[in-house]
Amino acid sequence: MRILIVEDNARIGALTAEGLGVMGFCSDVAPTLLEAGELLSATSYDIVVLDLGMPDGDGRAWLVAARAHGLVTPVIMLTARSALGDRVDGLDAGADDYLIKPFAIEELAARVRALLRRPGAHLSAVLSIGQIVFDTIARAGTCRGQPLHLSQREAALLELMMIRAGSVVSRDQIEASLYSFDDPVTPNAIEVLVSRVRKKLANLGVHDQLVTLRGVGYLMIEPRD
Incomplete structure (x- = not known):
């Protein structure tokens, strides 16, 4: 399973990719929304892990536009914004799940597996x-x-x-x-x-x-x- 991690913090991105790698997932890290779009155009991903506060734009707005242009890949929003309104806005923007920083890599991996087990997905336990x-x-x-x-x-x-x-x-x-x-x-x-x-x-x-x-x-x- 291949995951795209959209995260501008190089350390967090690297640690997330490393942690997911130990659990059997292959990951690429995009430090900008522009690079994320380019990677999604070039490669097929099973899950996108998306940070909201990106240097070249708001992850929520980017996701709305990406969904409008046909992105069907499941998306987990990964952010420090913990208010109820932020979570609701993120899900309404097209996210499939929402995880608040700081997080345990085990929980992120479990959420990835849960999304891949949804009806129409291709991963069983x-x-x-x-x-x-x-x-x-x-x-x-x-x-x-x-x-x-x-x-x-x-x-x-x-x-x-x-x-x-x-x-x-x-x-x-x-x-x-x-x-x-x-x-x-x-x-x-x-x-x-x-x-x-x-x-x-x-x-x-x-x-x-x-x-x-x-x-x-x-x-x-x-x-x-």
């Missing part, structure tokens, strides 16, 4: 494909009842492929979901990552469910009954 199970909150996977011992990025890949089970996922889509703009990505990084996850599944007795389609992408096959 527990994903299950055949003998493979992935707990999106604990960030832990099992195969045939045995733990998979996944690294953070391996867990993110398995989650993505299970969400998209039955559909081909291209290398570019995987890279966009799992890596921020600041992350170094070697030419064969995705192939190596898929290979590691496939090997861990095979070691626990599940073969040929995560397949490579040469020149096309990768596919998680749902087993037949």
Whole structure:
């Protein structure tokens, strides 16, 4: 899952991205509303975390305009403004949730997961494909009842492929979901990552469910009954 953090305070932005990263989310930080708009035009995000007091404008007004221009991505407003009227105005402007600073990163992550579990979203608390199970909150996977011992990025890949089970996922889509703009990505990084996850599944007795389609992408096959 990829998150856009719109925050002008470099320290808060970096700490938020780092904290969310520990919990399995990939994040980019936009220090201005202008850069936020550019990133949203260039990349698909699952959630936007939006600070209201930005140096180049008011986050609430920006969100109203963005919604009017078709932005459908869920938005969590992150601000020091705690008055009831501010919260109501923010939600009326198009925010899906509202979190007051200072905040615990665990609560922000929980709110992100809750938004992604809403009807029409694509994240369930527990994903299950055949003998493979992935707990999106604990960030832990099992195969045939045995733990998979996944690294953070391996867990993110398995989650993505299970969400998209039955559909081909291209290398570019995987890279966009799992890596921020600041992350170094070697030419064969995705192939190596898929290979590691496939090997861990095979070691626990599940073969040929995560397949490579040469020149096309990768596919998680749902087993037949």
